[in-house]
Amino acid sequence: MMAQANVAEDTLLEIKDLKKSFSIATGLFGKPLELKALQNINFTIKKGETLGIVGESGCGKSTLGRCILQLIEPDAGQVLWLGKDLMSLSPKEMRQRRQDLQIIFQDPLASLNPRMTVGEIISDPLRTLRPELNKRQRQERVVRVMESVGLLPEMINRYPHEFSGGQAQRIGIARALVTEPKLIVCDEPVSALDVSIQAQILNLLADLKDEYGLTLIFISHNLSVVRHVSDRILVLYLGRVVELATGDEIYSTPKHPYTRALLTAVPIPDPKLARERSIDALKGEIPSPINQPSGCTFRTRCRYAKDYCAEQLPPLERIPGNRQVACLRWEQIESGEAEPAA
Template sequence: MEQGAIKPAQPVDLLEIKDLKKTFSISGGLFSRRLTLTALEDINFTIRSGETLGIVGESGCGKSTLGRCILQLLPPDEGQVLWLGQDLTRLPAEEMRQRRQDLQIIFQDPLASLNPRMTVGDIIADPLRTLRPELNKDERRARVLKTMEAVGLLPEMINRYPHEFSGGQAQRIGIARALITEPKLIVCDEPVSALDVSIQAQILNLLAELKDEFGLTLIFISHNLSVVRHVSDRILVLYLGRIVELATGDEIYEDPKHPYTRALLTAVPIPDPKLARLRNIDALKGEIPSPINPPSGCTFRTRCRLAQSYCAEKRPPLETIEGGRLVACHRWRELDAPLEAVLGV
């Protein structure tokens, strides 16, 4: 890569999501009517250039669906995905294909996302063949070697195949493939969840270094709040396809306003059994409800210790509170347990 992206003098609104909704029609059985699964609803947020937005929530909350809708890998049912003011949902296929130079993704399972029949060099160069056809073979190879160096891969690895690499090395190949087109935005879809803890730290540090070196904007998807905090400027918390809280990483970790956010923090392991017992008040109870038939009103009420009868009657709006942070909870002011007891700090 000849030169990383240059950071703008002032951050700009790079991506704006407006009223995004995504549903899936699924079979209800041999003699039953088809059912509608609402994966995302009323999603609104903005990402500024150079920012990392973390998206967290349990499995089935819509995190990966949101990332794919942003990249137009899944077409949303309603709403807008505005890239520098241009609505990606309305772009013709050819224009959207060219736009993919700016929008890339890193997948969760590094080995499963790589073609086992292609060498590392061909895998990394593949986006250039489609998006930069004017480059000749030597130019593509030079870019591949430069990108491999940036992600910590040795030049002699260029002719090897994916099965010859560890999970961490394979993820570096996936990162290089995303980086080769010099994108402005990369969606990182659970990029470290399949890796050992020690390797997770290496990949997280690499992503932070690449963000600074190339002026990247990142969307970092994970179910682990402790992982997201280390890389994110702001954190968006999803529950059953809706935003329940959006704030800076420090605000989320030091003073969570939604009971679900607080419960996610209690899931972070701590070594002290006494402090761990103090967390029980906020621990998640029960299973996540089905998105086919979600609870009325507040969808989190069936697992919330603060829930009252009126929580079943009215869905809490996503309101702006102090400091511009967003929270959707009728009773967020009543989270009373000391946070030190919850976090074990």
């Protein structure tokens, strides 16, 4: 009983059967189509953990992040924050939770108000979420987080257009940090930056996680980026979780053919190893989320698919090592019994 209590106390966020669809208009008199963005998403995050969420564009990664933060209202399921369902909260109650839940956006400059100074941008959440703080206290906190993210205090009265992309993203990170949140959703925070700047921002996030005791959800389409920051990695395909494991497990022994294909896209310096893994290269385009394939949604691009893959939706099942995978043939693929199509 004590062990169970410790597990519960360690869990910060729990997602249960989360679903989200969008209605797509087809014309003046046409019947709207349903775009299934998220389907039966389940996972937990422990305090101090970094969960990477990876997948191609259109797989539902950003939608998932926004549903967790209640920026988009899910259709069904639960978002349990410290055991309390955020979907059941009133707008006033949700506002009180906002200081614990923050987001870093993908495009640093587009996410900043060009008419506000850096100081105004960073302090804006405090005026909304921490009204008990006076002007001096807000100023002190802004200066402190600016220094934490590598911005000089004398930059406080400058405007966003005066900063580079990397500096602008540091402003966005400071804005997310200023309320001293427990969880930050990082929605592809380095994809718009140069490679050298990406490394700086990733190292900064790792340092801030330790300094502030943060829990992170790190969203990216690039597995090589996620690898450096994540304790566990959740692989998303067409709105469904297809694999969930630790970062080391994902990189050393991927189970799902989609995960194997994503790893093939990660550059490696050894030509021999690159040729050996080319057989799992990702083929074709991702299907439309409006008209998804029957059965396993990845089967239309999977070199190991059989006829029965079109008939049965593979459940997300636990396998040895406390991992999860949704594939009917993962054991045969791993053992070498499953021959890939030519």
